[in-house]
Amino acid sequence: MPAKVINFNDKFTQFSDHWSPRVIAEMNDYQFKLVKVEGEFVWHDHPDTDEVFIVIEGTLTIAFRDKEVTLRTGEMVVIPKGVEHKPMANEQCNIMIIEPRGVVNTGEIGSDLTALNDQWI
Amino acid sequence: MPAKVINFNDKFTQFSDHWSPRVIAEMNDYQFKLVKVEGEFVWHDHPDTDEVFIVIEGTLTIAFRDKEVTLRTGEMVVIPKGVEHKPMANEQCNIMIIEPRGVVNTGEIGSDLTALNDQWI
Numbered sequence: 001m002p003a004k005v006i007n008f009n010d011k012f013t014q015f016s017d018h019w020s021p022r023v024i025a026e027m028n029d030y031q032f033k034l035v036k037v038e039g040e041f042v043w044h045d046h047p048d049t050d051e052v053f054i055v056i057e058g059t060l061t062i063a064f065r066d067k068e069v070t071l072r073t074g075e076m077v078v079i080p081k082g083v084e085h086k087p088m089a090n091e092q093c094n095i096m097i098i099e100p101r102g103v104v105n106t107g108e109i110g111s112d113l114t115a116l117n118d119q120w121i
Numbered sequence: 122m123p124a125k126v127i128n129f130n131d132k133f134t135q136f137s138d139h140w141s142p143r144v145i146a147e148m149n150d151y152q153f154k155l156v157k158v159e160g161e162f163v164w165h166d167h168p169d170t171d172e173v174f175i176v177i178e179g180t181l182t183i184a185f186r187d188k189e190v191t192l193r194t195g196e197m198v199v200i201p202k203g204v205e206h207k208p209m210a211n212e213q214c215n216i217m218i219i220e221p222r223g224v225v226n227t228g229e230i231g232s233d234l235t236a237l238n239d240q241w242i
Binding site: 002003004005006007008009025026027028030032049050051052056062064069070071072074075076077078079080081083085098099100 | 125192
């Protein structure tokens with residue numbers, strides 16, 4: 001029987017690149033992804049789904065067209081579907097993203113930052 | 122526009138009872154629930170859905186029929202659908218549960234520990 005304990009900090013030691021999500025778990029058709037972020041991402045949205053960001057360690061700012069929010073360790077936010085957003089971090093920040101399997105990190109906008117999906121660790 | 126920052130520790134200060142989930146966010150048809158646990162829960166399963174437990178602070182043991190796993194702060198586990206489990210904690214532990222809206226905490230087993238759904242904080 002599965003049900004393996006997953007330690008976030010252990011998983012974060014297994015990769016070092018930025019903006020490239022690693023899948024650590026699936027629940028039904030949703031994936032839990034760890035990402036190291038630093039600098040500015042691209043403006044994008046996900047037209048078909050909400051998306052959750054949780055800060056595991058560090059400080060993450062998310063820009064919306066009408067405001068910015070800043071999340072610190074132990075904080076989360078739900079990005080409603082279809083809402084343009086741009087994640088940013090002045091210093092490296094470790095985050096977890098929860099969203100349906102198959103969602104592309106840059107939405108429908110092709111970018112140098114578009115990452116492969118289903119990179120499991 | 123919503124996208125409100127949610128601080129887990131702030132939310133945990135807003136209630137004190139055990140085994141009674143409080144909803145803090147929704148993503149599509151999934152809910153994020155905070156729960157304070159202490160002692161032993163009841164054996165149960167959720168026949169229609171996986172369920173995620175994340176330990177925000179403390180130590181949580183989950184018994185399965187064939188083994189036990191212990192989660193500490195910063196660890197998570199996916200309980201596969203239909204798998205019987207019994208959460209336990211020797212000392213108070215703060216956890217987050219992620220599962221579809223409408224899932225009852227004790228599954229299909231009526232119990233004194235069956236909690237109301239949709240208690241938002």
